[in-house]
Amino acid sequence: MKKILSIIIPTYNAEKYLRKCLESFGKIREEEWRKCEILVINDGSSDDSVNIAKEFAEEQPEIFKIVHKENGGHGSAINVGVRAATGKYFKVVDADDWVDFQDAEKMIRLLETETADAIITGYWTYNIVEKARKQYDVNVADESRYYNLDELMDKWKQIEWGMTFHGIWYRRDFYKSLHYTLVEHVFYEDQEYATIPLCYAQKIRCTNTHMYVYRIGDVNQSVSSENQIKRLPDAQKVIERMMEKGRDAKKFAIGGERYWQKKLTMMINSYYEISLLKDPDRVLGRKNARDLEKRIVECSPRIAQLNKHKYQIFRMMNYLRVKDTTYQKILARIKK
Structure with a gap:
């Protein structure tokens, strides 16, 4: 059959x-x-x-x-x-x-x-x-x-x-x-x-x-904070590959470039949140975020500009030692 x-x-x-x-x-x-x-x-x-x-x-x-x-x-x-x-x-x-x-x-x-x-x-x-x-x-x-x-x-x-x-x-x-x-x-x-x-x-x-x-709810899942931090290099590889595929945007279907931009921006912001707010090693987190930001500027200045504001906010929160749990509470209040 x-x-x-x-x-x-x-x-x-x-x-x-x-x-x-x-x-x-x-x-x-x-x-x-x-x-x-x-x-x-x-x-x-x-x-x-x-x-x-x-x-x-x-x-x-x-x-x-x-x-x-x-x-x-x-x-x-x-x-x-x-x-x-x-x-x-x-x-x-x-x-x-x-x-x-x-x-x-x-x-x-x-x-x-x-x-x-x-x-x-x-x-x-x-x-x-x-x-x-x-x-x-x-x-x-x-x-x-x-x-x-x-x-x-x-x-x-x-x-x-x-x-x-x-x-x-x-x-x-x-x-x-x-x-x-x-x-x-x-x-x-x-x-x-x-x-x-x-x-x-x-x-x-x-x-x-x-x-x-x-x-x-499983601590061993990739969405757990510990695994997210450990797997930041993998996240960067996928982000870079998605940026590379965006060079083919003229061949995307109607609205494809908008969607690509939205999903890529969400993943980049997630990377910044993990490295700058979840990583207990604040100095290393800043370095990882800075390295990614440089790669984005090199590969896609337009995407870098779209993420610039979030990057600056997360970086400031990193220096102020704001935890991710605090950030999530702030977000929840804003959404109400």
Whole structure:
């Protein structure tokens, strides 16, 4: 049977989580279920991840597939997964996350007749400490029509949660036509994945479904402060690569340059916040931020100008020894 949806699951030493992830797909009704393929991309795991995946592949070989590769990181696993995918659309789901089967069924039915280059959806987070789910929505007035990025940028507050790794789906033929590969052996390539390919999308569908359940609250995740500080060099590599890809902006779809600029600015500001407010070594944090700022000026003076004000504010707060927790409280008050 021709597959409608390929699920790509980058997997590296995920034995604690993989079974829950794979079992969540099994709850989908058979009518929709058999239109899917689940690709477990084994990124050189040394734990029991492969054996867990084999259980599912042996039971339902027409749906579950295992692709083996040498360790190359999350981006490398996505690159391999896209090449192996046969579905009309594909979605990347991390091995420590899972899916809501009811919204998965809705999405599969939608994809059967869909022609959009990309689809933007909402998602859930599940906090493993608080045992609580939170819903992140995508709200547009008309889900029956297609949008371009210029229109979506005008609705940013209504759709921003969907413009992320967890919310974006790509049509396989569209993505492969870009001949695009993600940077490998680094963290934060998900920022690139949610930005550069989407810049070329001419037809985008928005739907307020929530298939993806994103597990949060784990101190080992890349979003924890300690890991954010440790992985600043990776963040800089991804920022530099995204700046480089911006040189191709004339080939972007309508609104693509606006979107690229917005996402890149957000990532740069996040880098400044981590280095200048979260890093306990204030001197080293200033050096890291200063080095990045110099690279941005060299590569893209326009982007440097857009981020100049935030950089100066974070730098001043660094000298005043303002903590990130204080900064977040100030932001929360401003938003009220």
